[in-house]
Amino acid sequence: MRNRKFLLLLAAAALFAAPVRSAGLPPLPDKPGATVKGYVECEGRGVEGVVVSDGFNVVKTDAEGRYWLKTKLSRSEFVMISTPRGYDPEVYSGFLPKFFCALDKTVGKKEVQQFDFHLTRAANDDYSLLVVADEHVSGRVIDIPPGSGNVIAPVDSIQFRDDFMPRLVEYADSLMRHTPVYGLNLGDMTHSEYWFRNKTGMAEYLHLAKDTPFLMYHAIGNHDHCHKYENDYEAEAEYRKYFGPTYYSFNIGKVHYVVLDDMLYHGRNKYDKIIAPEQLAWLYKDLRALDPGIRQLVVACHVPLAANNGAWDDIWYNLKNKDELFVLLQDYDVTIMTGDWHTEGTTRVNDRIVEYVHPAVTGNWWYRQGICCNGYPAAFTEYVFRGDRLESRSLIDWANGNSKQQYRVYNKGVTSNTGIASSSALDPAGGAPSVLVFFWGVAPNWTFVCRENGEQTYGRGQLVQRYDPLARSLVEEGIIPYERYTWLKQKPVRLYLYTPKDPGAEIEIVGTDHIRNRDFRVVTRIER
Template sequence: MSQKRRSFLKSLGLAGIGLTFAPNVLQAKPAIPAKGKDLSTVTLSGKVYANGKGIAGVAVTDGINVVTTDSAGRYELLSNATADLVYISIPSGYEFTNEKSITRFYKRIVPQRGRFKADFELKKLAQDDTKHNFVVWADPQIISKDDAEQLKRESAQDLKQLVSGYPQNTLFHGIGCGDLVWDKFELFDDYQEALAISGIPFFQVIGNHDMNLDARTDEGSTEKFKELFGPTYYSFNRGEIHYVVLDDVFFIGTAKKYIGYLTERQLAWLEQDLATVKPGTTVVVSLHIPAYTRQHERNQEKEPSIGGVVSNRKELYRLLQPFKAHIMSGHTHFNEKIFEGDNIIEHVHGTVCGAWWTGPICYDGTPSGYGVYEVNGSELQWYYKSTGLAREHQLRIYPVGAVATRPDYVAVNVWNWDPSWIVEWLEDGRQMGEMTRETGLDPLSVELHEGAAKPAKHKWVEPQPTDHLFFAKPSANATTIVVQATDRFGNVFRDKLKVAKLESVVR
């Protein structure tokens, strides 16, 4: 063997093992040519207009780059064949174009000779949108026709009634915060029927149960969702609020396996999108998997599950730092508020389906329901709406002994609690001060969910610890206990317990 050939084999780690090669082996070509992505350029262009007049300053994107329309409402964007949609960030002051409550703000790219033209026609709102409301539906998660009928019969009708209870022409929109169905794509039709019943336009977030589970990579997992609802990340505006929807469910290529993660492509897009927004603006970001929760602490675990929080959330926080931000999430089937610094509040929502349609509550005792947000300028106020119950239903009181670890105490679950709430109690009309907050299991959740045989529908459901339980020890001769909870906006909610009988008191 020549010295030159020996040196070559050594560089491959093959010298000294007695291998010989035919002259053509080291020059062999693959039997099947590799099929790479089509990166050919596509020029996107068009106009955003209303009543025939162009609208300036509207953000237009292919999900990679963001441009804004000129003074005549025109745009041009150099894209490539990997982009499948072109879409706009609907500007404030315009209606949300929708088909039976499903918003449509995008066009599917079908290039001809390297070009595609997409015009977007908008309609001016009849009223000022500085004041408006929105709701967050987390985890409808229907897996059967029975679930679907319950969604339409109860949840959708409840939302319809809620909206009708506000003054006529109050602006409302909804955000479906992921897990719209439970892997059963044929039920997307039922989900859309439920939204149509509600009568308000909805924007959608992709959840881990809305993905194509037979995809080989994350990119392919969103195909059905995109077919029905458009892009998985986008933005829009109403009044003084900039809304962003993100896809933080990263599918790892095997059925039902995922992590909470924001891709570089998405973060790069978000950075461009937020560059169009004035610092100090209130930004509402909706995603499915929470950026963060403290459930692992309540479960006495060292760290959160990689499928339960966003692993690279710090970059999201950094991008939101110049703004006043609210993060809307679901996924967990419990209710929690997370505060990140002085400018970010995360609202982890209890679910529309509760504990997977097994009963009236989530497994932390939060009723099945959804978040309601009332916007006035740049400020948000909010409450949790329990399905089928009055908006004043914000706590549940339990008699002495209901919590086994606190046998001498009255307990109350205040599911939308945050540190600005004050939870007090009165004994026979006498002020007794604030109740003590502790982590524990909600007694109703224990009754409905604990044990191998229940709930019969999904036997794997179990009660989970919550940190919005409050306790007080009444005297032996007490006859009436009143719990009074005051939220951060000064609203007061009360429940009354008399001789172990719970009576709802609405004031």
């Protein structure tokens, strides 16, 4: 294990640090004041108009694919490109996009460094994006109670390797027969406490995920910071060593992606939810350099920015400086993608900005596969883009055969009082026979049409805040150790409650998501 980790470190260091020169292109002259220069090329020819940045300055390549930057080594770590529409970057570690080069901090201030970037052509206006979040690869024993040795499931890294990865690869392979596939990881690939305790860190994650058959971009999570450092810059060092910049942009087809770090870390998993001023200044320049024809943005970060308190227009903001961010995004149609909370949710920030919180691959921290602590599936998410249009969004339940069914039905032993309390024993007695449906991603603006035996009914169904019966049963069975890990404690979610006039009728419920303009149809009966 140590030898493999050491070799991975050497390979990463050599890859990030070594200046890459393009063969066959003319020597590149220096320019007054510029300390970094280079080419962006494809098939031996320079690519014009590619955005290049050091995280502070933003320039574009000229007609010959050349760029020059006035970079300060005291503040910049990398030179990076925003991969343009119709191209893919190089790949390293099997599946990571090589859109950046590490600056050599040992050279003199006036010495010029050259970094060239190599692209390949890609017909990617139409594609699928697979989004994952919160794998928490830690090498942790899954026992109940924690530390007892009463093992109820394999070590988390083994579950990730033997169960999750084959399902992800299988699903991607099925898509890649007819469409390009890209990936986005929303952070918490690892858990820094276990870097030291179990010798399971970034290198181990990359080894376990090495069979990923598509480019996977990454965002930094709170647990991808080293908890031993109170300084944000130092805490991010391990992430930068393996993945490069913590904020950057790229284009896939007609969609511009921006990855941000929305945490200011203070050590011991304490952090402010804020986007640093230098990131906002860079984002302003990045968007100004964007092709004016691109109006669709995806903004990805780990910690959610906003959430609904209950009503569609009752929004709670998690990001301290949200106004500064949203003013930069106001001229675009924006899909925000976040993770962290090990649940799923949809928030319409305004008419042009929607945020999706993504469920955790680990679910309830690998204690029981397939379910997050409040009942959502431990899924990855597929987004289908057609040009600049988000055509569909689906949770893929990998623990249940990559199921694309977007709901769970409770129709046996359910009454109108089921799920009111955190314990089934505390649900109020009585109640009429009913059906509960858990639609993935249900939001306050959904509408529902219900029928009994084909005849439409009115006023018999409603969205309610309830405890998911399956998640609650795991808590009651003692499988989820929420007393020790308080963040695993179950919370109520939105379920659709239907109480039929005729308990023996065939019940049809059609829920319509008005953001995605998609219907979800459930046909069921009450079972005795």
